[in-house]
Amino acid sequence: MKHKIINPNLSDFEKFVLFSKGTERPFTGEYENHFKEGIYVCKNCGIPLYNSSDKFHSGCGWPAFDDEIPGAVKKQPDRDGIRTEIVCAYCGAHLGHVFYGEKFTPKDVRHCVNSVSLLFVPKGEKPPIDRMFFAGGCFWGVEHLFKQLEGVFDTRVGYMGGTWKNPTYEQVCTGLTGHYETVEVIFDPKKIDEETLVRYFFEIHDFTQESGQGPDIGEQYKSVIFYTNETQRRVAEEVISFLKQKYKVATQIKRASDFWLAEDYHQDYYEKTGKVPYCHFRRKVF
Structure with missing residues (x-):
């Protein structure tokens, strides 16, 4: 994974850990004994990585978590x-390593993370x-349409929801992997909120179609909202409940899981080709 150096204010040591896979000395990190409520985000890009509720004291000298935020x-x-290295799924920054079988918690997993790779948000x-992750056909x-929405910081296309690891486009197109063609929407929560994103999603695809989207028929083209936290789940449920008063809604709500990036030629496809979407357009729904 190529690194995206986003934070211009990183110290030399933070750059050493994040981009050269360095390690801070044990028992020296800011967050080793830190147990306030909140979330821990990537020091480089700011994407949420861990919930404080999943943090525990391992005695190993580094912050320890037994779970991550879905897809992070x-x-x-x-x-x-x-060993197995863990990196930020968005920017590729080095976080630490993950270990299994140590019996620290019932989940039997320990993400051993450098404090300097993290930033705490109360x-x-x-x-x-x-x-957030949205699947709505091709x-x-x-x-293409999410990129036009003010407050959206970045987008990437890929595959989510299936059981195969690192699937290819050809494999997903068989409909046998369980994956959906999915868009990762990275947004600035100070400029746009979850409800605006969800409502916009329902305006840019046919959420009443059960078998796919337009002429694209198949499991991989179905409508799904993947949530990474309870706020996103609640908002999706509330908007769908509102729509069901007037429409048949085929959209599913699922917890986010591993997000496998699609091949490079799929990223920003319409910007690269100069073509226009054939079955997606914005229409008034609300």
């Missing part, structure tokens, strides 16, 4: 060939950026 952390083989405050059109 990518696990990959470490360069030492032994409960009630908004993170620098946040993300991801080319969904991404």
